[in-house]
Amino acid sequence: MSGVTPWLTSSLVFLGAAVVAVPLSKALGLGSIIGYLAAGLAIGPFGLGLVSDPETILHFAEFGVVLMLFLVGLELEPRRLWALRRPIFGWGAAQVVGCAVVLALAGWAFGAPWRWAVVAALGLALSSTAIALQVMGERNLMPTSSGQAGFSILLFQDVAAIPILALIPLLGVAADDGGNAWLEAARALAVIAAIVLGGRLALRPLFRWIARSDTPEIFTAASLGLVVGIAALMQVAGLSMALGAFLAGVLLADSEYRRELETDVEPFKGLLLGLFFIAVGMSVDFDALRQHPGIVFGLLVGFLAIKAAVLWALARAMALPWQERPVFTLLLAQGGEFAFVVFQAASSAKVFSAEVASVLIGAVALSMLVTPLLLVAFDRWVAPRYADCDERPAMAEIDEPQEAPIIIAGFGRYGQIVARLLYANGLKATVLEHDAEQIEFLRRFDFQLFYGDATRLDLLRTAGAATAKVLVLAIDDVEQSLKVADLAREHFPNLTVVARARNVTHWYALRDRGVMHIERETLDASLMSARSVLEALGWQPHRARQLAMRFRRHNVEQLERQWPHHRDEAALVSMARAGRQQLEELFAQDRAARDQRRREGWGE
Amino acid sequence: MAPVLVLAAHPDLRLSRVNRALLDAARSLAAEPGAAVEVRDLYALYPDYVIDVPAEQAACERARLIVWQHPIQWYAMPPLMKLWLDEVLTLGWAYGRGANGPGAALRGKDVWLVASTGGAESAYRPEGYNRYFFDAFLPPYEQTAALCGLRFLPPLLQHGAHAVGAEGLRRHVAAYRERLASYPDWPEMAELEPCPACDMPPGDRPADPMAAEKAAA
Numbered sequence: 001m002s003g004v005t006p007w008l009t010s011s012l013v014f015l016g017a018a019v020v021a022v023p024l025s026k027a028l029g030l031g032s033i034i035g036y037l038a039a040g041l042a043i044g045p046f047g048l049g050l051v052s053d054p055e056t057i058l059h060f061a062e063f064g065v066v067l068m069l070f071l072v073g074l075e076l077e078p079r080r081l082w083a084l085r086r087p088i089f090g091w092g093a094a095q096v097v098g099c100a101v102v103l104a105l106a107g108w109a110f111g112a113p114w115r116w117a118v119v120a121a122l123g124l125a126l127s128s129t130a131i132a133l134q135v136m137g138e139r140n141l142m143p144t145s146s147g148q149a150g151f152s153i154l155l156f157q158d159v160a161a162i163p164i165l166a167l168i169p170l171l172g173v174a175a176d177d178g179g180n181a182w183l184e185a186a187r188a189l190a191v192i193a194a195i196v197l198g199g200r201l202a203l204r205p206l207f208r209w210i211a212r213s214d215t216p217e218i219f220t221a222a223s224l225g226l227v228v229g230i231a232a233l234m235q236v237a238g239l240s241m242a243l244g245a246f247l248a249g250v251l252l253a254d255s256e257y258r259r260e261l262e263t264d265v266e267p268f269k270g271l272l273l274g275l276f277f278i279a280v281g282m283s284v285d286f287d288a289l290r291q292h293p294g295i296v297f298g299l300l301v302g303f304l305a306i307k308a309a310v311l312w313a314l315a316r317a318m319a320l321p322w323q324e325r326p327v328f329t330l331l332l333a334q335g336g337e338f339a340f341v342v343f344q345a346a347s348s349a350k351v352f353s354a355e356v357a358s359v360l361i362g363a364v365a366l367s368m369l370v371t372p373l374l375l376v377a378f379d380r381w382v383a384p385r386y387a388d389c390d391e392r393p394a395m396a397e398i399d400e401p402q403e404a405p406i407i408i409a410g411f412g413r414y415g416q417i418v419a420r421l422l423y424a425n426g427l428k429a430t431v432l433e434h435d436a437e438q439i440e441f442l443r444r445f446d447f448q449l450f451y452g453d454a455t456r457l458d459l460l461r462t463a464g465a466a467t468a469k470v471l472v473l474a475i476d477d478v479e480q481s482l483k484v485a486d487l488a489r490e491h492f493p494n495l496t497v498v499a500r501a502r503n504v505t506h507w508y509a510l511r512d513r514g515v516m517h518i519e520r521e522t523l524d525a526s527l528m529s530a531r532s533v534l535e536a537l538g539w540q541p542h543r544a545r546q547l548a549m550r551f552r553r554h555n556v557e558q559l560e561r562q563w564p565h566h567r568d569e570a571a572l573v574s575m576a577r578a579g580r581q582q583l584e585e586l587f588a589q590d591r592a593a594r595d596q597r598r599r600e601g602w603g604e
Numbered sequence: 605m606a607p608v609l610v611l612a613a614h615p616d617l618r619l620s621r622v623n624r625a626l627l628d629a630a631r632s633l634a635a636e637p638g639a640a641v642e643v644r645d646l647y648a649l650y651p652d653y654v655i656d657v658p659a660e661q662a663a664c665e666r667a668r669l670i671v672w673q674h675p676i677q678w679y680a681m682p683p684l685m686k687l688w689l690d691e692v693l694t695l696g697w698a699y700g701r702g703a704n705g706p707g708a709a710l711r712g713k714d715v716w717l718v719a720s721t722g723g724a725e726s727a728y729r730p731e732g733y734n735r736y737f738f739d740a741f742l743p744p745y746e747q748t749a750a751l752c753g754l755r756f757l758p759p760l761l762q763h764g765a766h767a768v769g770a771e772g773l774r775r776h777v778a779a780y781r782e783r784l785a786s787y788p789d790w791p792e793m794a795e796l797e798p799c800p801a802c803d804m805p806p807g808d809r810p811a812d813p814m815a816a817e818k819a820a821a
Contacts, residue, residue, distance in 0.1 A: 552654075
């Protein structure tokens with residue numbers, strides 16, 4: 001083993017633990033988060049001791065939370081964020097202040113010094129964004145009113161963490177470092193302004209330039225680089241990295257690169273978030289637990305009960321549907337990763353001793369461990385009772401349809417006409433186009449479209465292919481079109497595919513893939529021209545239309561008949577000849593019938 | 605149970621209450637195992653007004669009862685239903701030349717009009733805003749049937765289609781469904797007059813317009 005670098009062994013330990021624990025936990029019906037936490041417990045300093053430095057890992061893995069908030073931001077256009085301002089600042093402030101005041105009073109009543117009580121209360125009032133958002137995502141709660149309320153409160157907590165951290169040195173007995181508060185505030189404001197301005201003005205041209213290079217991995221690198229850069233910038237200004245990433249996400253939410261960014265960042269977020277949960281599992285301090293088991297458990301039960309009571313009252317005040325209240329309360333009652341930071345800062349500012357800090361941190365980590373278990377228990381034993389009177393609650397008013405029922409792949413001349421008819425009738429489609437120039441040109445006409453290669457399975461999935469009804473396959477490149485048709489058939493049997501065929505061979509190939517709605521791109525235009533020719537020669541326009549329509553029906557039927565034989569060239573040629581003959585006979589019969597009608601005096 | 609063909613024609617089923625309910629009833633009947641009901645929703649089959657004449661004629665030949673199910677629009681049938689008559693009921697198939705010659709494909713079959721009107725029954729009176737009894741609008745239907753040798757059964761009507769209550773609609777649909785299922789064993793069948801014969805006298809029209817030209821030449 002001497003030849004193996006430590007980096008490789010620790011990666012192996014992490015990956016191995018996750019690969020064993022998570023599927024096991026899922027199979028037991030406990031969800032992925034418990035699996036990660038258990039993996040962390042197992043390999044941490046208090047388990048097998050395979051990894052000794054959970055702090056560093058936790059710091060590194062925090063980036064998973066940052067990426068998650070970037071993704072959340074991507075889903076939230078500025079307009080919708082603005083619509084959420086009341087829940088964020090109203091309910092968010094109510095939750096943080098409400099919980100903190102009650103917790104502090106309780107702590108003071110139990111005889112804790114008031115400084116301890118205040119700092120502990122502020123730290124414990126915060127909840128775990130990572131676990132809450134992950135659970136809400138898994139349960140598809142985001143569109144519900146409790147999901148929106150929970151999300152707003154979590155967002156406010158991210159903002160509130162900044163003044164809380166700023167407050168700690170003032171409460172501490174350590175010497176004040178004499179930093180200029182005004183200067184700090186000004187710097188923070190300047191950074192946020194820079195992110196907003198830069199995001200608005202510079203990001204889009206930058207991504208366009210990168211997209212034009214047509215190197216997918218560079219686009220991925222740029223996406224990650226963007227989030228890392230903003231996180232660093234926020235850290236310099238002493239702000240929450242997650243908040244900065246969230247802002248950047250919001251700024252890019254209405255850009256054409258949103259789906260591609262989502263798809264690129266998603267796997268990194270998943271892995272890092274897993275690492276983060278593992279690190280939380282590792283940092284459960286069993287020493288503190290062993291020394292003061294009573295205090296830790298009392299603290300755990302006490303703060304969960306108090307927060308739950310405050311949150312339940314809040315849920316009633318917000319008039320959340322009562323079926324959603326238990327999960328909302330449970331998710332926000334737990335302590336959060338930010339508490340670790342607060343308590344560490346407090347102990348280094350000498351508000352209280354390191355021992356107190358480790359007791360508090362132990363309680364918070366335990367609460368994060370217990371919450372997923374409580375949720376499982378709730379699902380098993382409590383939720384079924386609700387099921388009897390289960391009237392699915394109405395969607396909240398801030399909600400809008402999350403996924404368009406239509407995806408249009410390819411936005412050239414063909415896709416545009418399809419989309420325009422749909423838009424004109426109030427139907428929104430998710431449009432994917434891989435040509436950056438084309439997108440730039442079309443955005444001026446106010447189309448909502450996304451940069452991305454529809455032949456990528458993950459991108460189709462982000463575009464909502466799993467829930468959409470119709471996929472319009474309007475890509476002009478035959479090979480790519482067939483590739484998407486394959487993906488759709490294999491992975492999204494729910495989709496009705498409506499396809500554009502460049503020619504008859506393409507038509508056959510699409511039909512081979514089970515596509516039932518195929519239009520040859522030139523057929524109808526040519527028939528319209530043929531009608532114009534007939535009209536120019538003096539035929540009655542209606543008669544020209546009738547003939548063209550009949551021709552069309554015959555032609556389409558002929559194609560359907562030939563399809564089973566399309567690999568057999570000889571059969572095809574003879575069928576084509578027979579088809580042409582049939583068509584001539586058809587029109588000859590038609591003419592004969594008309595002559596007969598005229599002869600028999602029934603007129604035209 | 606004798607084979608029944610339902611020809612439904614409503615240009616915008618979203619706006620329909622009566623015809624949509626009737627169509628659903630006919631479809632559910634057709635879906636039953638052993639059912640002899642075929643439903644053809646003309647506006648769904650031919651949104652571009654390009655009727656597949658051979659397919660329609662074959663469907664008629666299979667049936668013993670043809671149902672025309674549609675709303676009354678401007679005192680007549682919707683345009684695609686009329687186009688169906690124009691294109692499907694061709695000379696030499698549906699009518700013409702003698703009782704048993706070509707043009708007797710429909711002879712001896714029945715046709716049944718199932719229609720709805722927007723106006724209430726009281727509107728179809730000399731003092732109402734439609735000025736005529738509803739029967740006054742039926743002769744074109746009756747004569748179309750007669751010329752093809754189809755017996756015109758007493759129509760099933762729903763007046764005031766926009767105002768009919770849920771209970772009234774339910775009864776109407778149930779009656780329709782019951783009739784489709786029990787055809788031809790309807791109580792009034794025995795008392796119905798047979799289809800009037802309307803053979804055109806041979807001299808009514810020139811047998812061959814070319815003959816006159818030849819005679820002139």
